[in-house]
Amino acid sequence: MNTDKFEMIYSKYYGMLYRICFLYMKNTPDALDIVQDVFLKVLGGKAADVSDEKLKAWLIVTASNLCKSRLRSWWFKNRNEYDESYKNRFENTAVPEQSEIMEEVLSLEWKYRVPVYLYYYEGYTTSEIGRMLKASPSTIQTRLAKARTLLRLSLENEWKGDGGGKEGHGREKIINESNRHNEKKNKERKDYYGQTTIKPGI
């Protein structure tokens, strides 16, 4: 690929790719690293047979695969230096509400936050997202619905304080359910690592 065409592609898609990679990785160095890898593939001719109309989807799929691969890698799972950094990243923004929204988005699992971005920001349909992320459209729909619920609840709670009245009671109930779910998960985690008992034989 010639450099001029590459420059055009780079200018057009850099922002989108960075957002997607950041949504997966939740830290800038890894996100930029993967953005670079994706564009190196483009420059290396990996997307040579991809039509201009499909290039955007190709870039998203390639970035997603690279991010997922890195998230699954042993060394990534065993390092902690970036785990909390994203939480402070948006604190100094001029619009606190946006910062809160972004923190909530980033607190979702990637399987929720990436479809949310592709659906609402990039405007892809659930079946298109499903093809890109290798999931069925119904799975994407379910994830979007759950993400919407999680985002709406937590954000309303933060913006409106304790809420109150009928609406607040409804939120509280669901949040409590969510807390119970988290407690259950935490208990399960504790069970994993607390498993030392050897029972007598039958």
Added chain:
Amino acid sequence: MDRQQLNQAFEMISTDESCMENIYNEILEKHGKRKGPSKIKHKSAWTKMALTAAALLVLLVPQTIFADEIKDFFTGFLSRDENVEEYVRQNVYEDTDGHLRMAVREVLSDQKYTRVIISYEALDDEGRDWIKKFDINDYSHSDDIGVTDTGFPYTALSLTPSTLTSNSRGSRELKEFRTDSTLAVILEINADRVFNLTNNLTRADLSYPMTHEISRITSLDISANMDVHEYKLIGDTNVNKYYDVSYVRLTNLSIIVYGNQKNMWTCEKNKNGWYTQESLVPEEDYDLCRAKVTIHTKDGNSYNCSGGWQGGILTDDEGNVDTKNHRGADTTIMSASYSEDMVLGDDLKTTFVINPEDVTGITVNGNYFTLEELN
């Protein structure tokens, strides 16, 4: 929060222009296509790098070829399925003795069942000879490949503590990866059949042979984060004279049906605090007891799980009957992971993965149940 606010928040994920430009330059530099005046500046460096690379290439030809083979050899097995792709942990462990390279490529677990994909690659002719002789089903000739029958893959993967738990439930070679210098094996273990899968899987001791060693041992982290779904069974729960069914635990990997026994087992503790469980079922009723379970999915497929295992009374660590941690159930009616070998009927489908969200119901001993998700 509306869509506009959400999208404005997404706009915040950005870098400044200088970062964008730096990345662009780095890409071009890495690709060796820097344009403009700086091209001359970097030409010398690139020439030096090219010469160095060429020199290294001469020294590293065998390894480089091998690296290419590795790259092409294993394309993923468990991670091919979209339902579990995100839960598969890759490249967990690797080891070499100079003739072979062994790697734990993929690990997938739902806390009760774990699948592990292990690969071997030859690094030289000795390694190739070892791979050529490898036969996962041929225990009697294990001496030919330099190991005894206690150290080869069928028994190589065991849980901690291995003295009280079951070993690999099943293993088979993935023939699609077999070449003169490569092979891959899938191993499966369960949490512990003997103790009714009470505890969750967290670690497994993997023992594996190399060219001149009966076994090497490593401890693998096999803890899991896969979603677990539990459903109340809606239907006539009186499915057998020895037990009722109450609820089912479903994951992408396995199914466990829980229920309550009716004079099927005794559970007694002796004066030392040890306990024993004994079956009260007469021999002629053994087949009657065995639960016949079929999973039905949205797409109209059915999956026969009747090859699964039946447990005893669910107990706590002290040997007391434990119903409070099992939604009132006191026994495991049937437990199985999805795999080809449990599919018996001609009209039933073969699978390794079933998405719990696609399951519409199950049949136990001919009684059909719809499912109601439990919190």
